[in-house]
Amino acid sequence: MVAQVIDGKAFAAKVRAQVADQVAKLKEENGITPGLAVVLVGEDPASQVYVRSKGKMTVEVGMNSYEHKLDAETSEEDLLALIDKLNNDPAVHGILVQLPLPKHLNEDLVINSIDPAKDVDGFHISNVGLLGTGQKSMVPCTPLGCLMMLRDYHGSLSGMDAVVIGRSNIVGKPMAQLLLGDSCTVTIAHSRTKNLPDVVRRADIVVAAVGRPEMVPGDWIKEGATVIDVGINRIERDGKNKLVGDVDYASAAERAGAITPVPGGVGPMTIACLLANTLTACCRANGLPEPEGLTA
Numbered sequence: 001m002v003a004q005v006i007d008g009k010a011f012a013a014k015v016r017a018q019v020a021d022q023v024a025k026l027k028e029e030n031g032i033t034p035g036l037a038v039v040l041v042g043e044d045p046a047s048q049v050y051v052r053s054k055g056k057m058t059v060e061v062g063m064n065s066y067e068h069k070l071d072a073e074t075s076e077e078d079l080l081a082l083i084d085k086l087n088n089d090p091a092v093h094g095i096l097v098q099l100p101l102p103k104h105l106n107e108d109l110v111i112n113s114i115d116p117a118k119d120v121d122g123f124h125i126s127n128v129g130l131l132g133t134g135q136k137s138m139v140p141c142t143p144l145g146c147l148m149m150l151r152d153y154h155g156s157l158s159g160m161d162a163v164v165i166g167r168s169n170i171v172g173k174p175m176a177q178l179l180l181g182d183s184c185t186v187t188i189a190h191s192r193t194k195n196l197p198d199v200v201r202r203a204d205i206v207v208a209a210v211g212r213p214e215m216v217p218g219d220w221i222k223e224g225a226t227v228i229d230v231g232i233n234r235i236e237r238d239g240k241n242k243l244v245g246d247v248d249y250a251s252a253a254e255r256a257g258a259i260t261p262v263p264g265g266v267g268p269m270t271i272a273c274l275l276a277n278t279l280t281a282c283c284r285a286n287g288l289p290e291p292e293g294l295t296a
């Protein structure tokens with residue numbers, strides 16, 4: 001079997017176009033422009049690249065982008081004061097604090113100071129609780145992107161066996177909650193899981209979110225399974241720098257029914273879902289119907 005490639009780049013472009021259409025409608029019919037504020041503390045090079053591309057895409061879909069770049073030595077008090085200001089600014093519908101934060105800042109405290117209704121990353125403890133209890137919440141962007149691709153490919157996920165490898169708060173745990181919400185039978189695997197190959201071999205859906213280059217070989221994959229590779233790992237091969245996932249793509253593609261590549265799979269969906277979440281937050285804040293197909 002040769003797997004169908006799930007093209008995350010094309011799908012993300014489609015999601016962004018949907019968001020842009022809805023934003024244009026909101027402006028025309030309601031005179032509202034959604035606004036996303038991104039806060040970056042310090043000069044981490046990878047974070048700077050992410051923030052720049054988030055800002056660019058926010059503007060491309062017609063939203064307002066507000067970037068706040070703070071010094072690496074910024075005090076917790078000053079950061080919390082900025083978040084309070086953004087929480088109370090009606091032009092700002094989404095707030096994202098770029099992680100990781102410099103060591104002297106308490107990430108949990110900072111994230112939990114964001115108004116949950118504006119928490120477009122979905123990391124606030126209230127949103128985690130709402131998702132865990134099947135209530136309307138803001139859903140973390142990467143798992144939401146994975147769910148959208150799975151729904152698009154399969155239609156219903158009901159009754160499928162899903163294995164999520166990784167139990168982080170950012171990817172693994174919310175991914176498992178979303179799959180459970182769509183009535184999959186879910187197993188969460190991690191570094192202490194026994195017989196991981198056998199656990200993975202049972203799965204109709206495998207989501208790998210580990211951070212170990214090409215850890216999952218093709219012979220762990222059940223014939224015809226759908227493989228979603230969240231991993232982004234930089235390696236050197238044949239003297240060149242390369243991006244690879246957590247799944248060994250070549251061997252997995254020989255057994256899977258469908259698979260996401262790295263790059264060009266889950267990665268582009270993450271920013272598309274951030275824009276979708278900002279639109280959703282804006283609609284909710286204004287008592288308008290939520291955009292269809294862009295939420296969990």
Ligand code: NDP
Pocket residue numbers: 142165166167168169170171172189190191192193196209210211212230231232233266267270
């Ligand atoms: P974390 O490091 O927070 O979590 C990794 C998880 O993998 C942990 O739960 C860990 O288990 C588990 N793990 C580690 N080693 C093994 C092993 N040998 N067998 C089974 N499980 C193992 O990573 P994140 O969840 O933040 O990210 C995972 C990957 O996804 C990374 O490559 C990251 O770059 C990528 N990523 C991609 C995004 C995108 O937009 N595409 C967005 C976010 C992340 P334990 O808990 O027991 O330690």
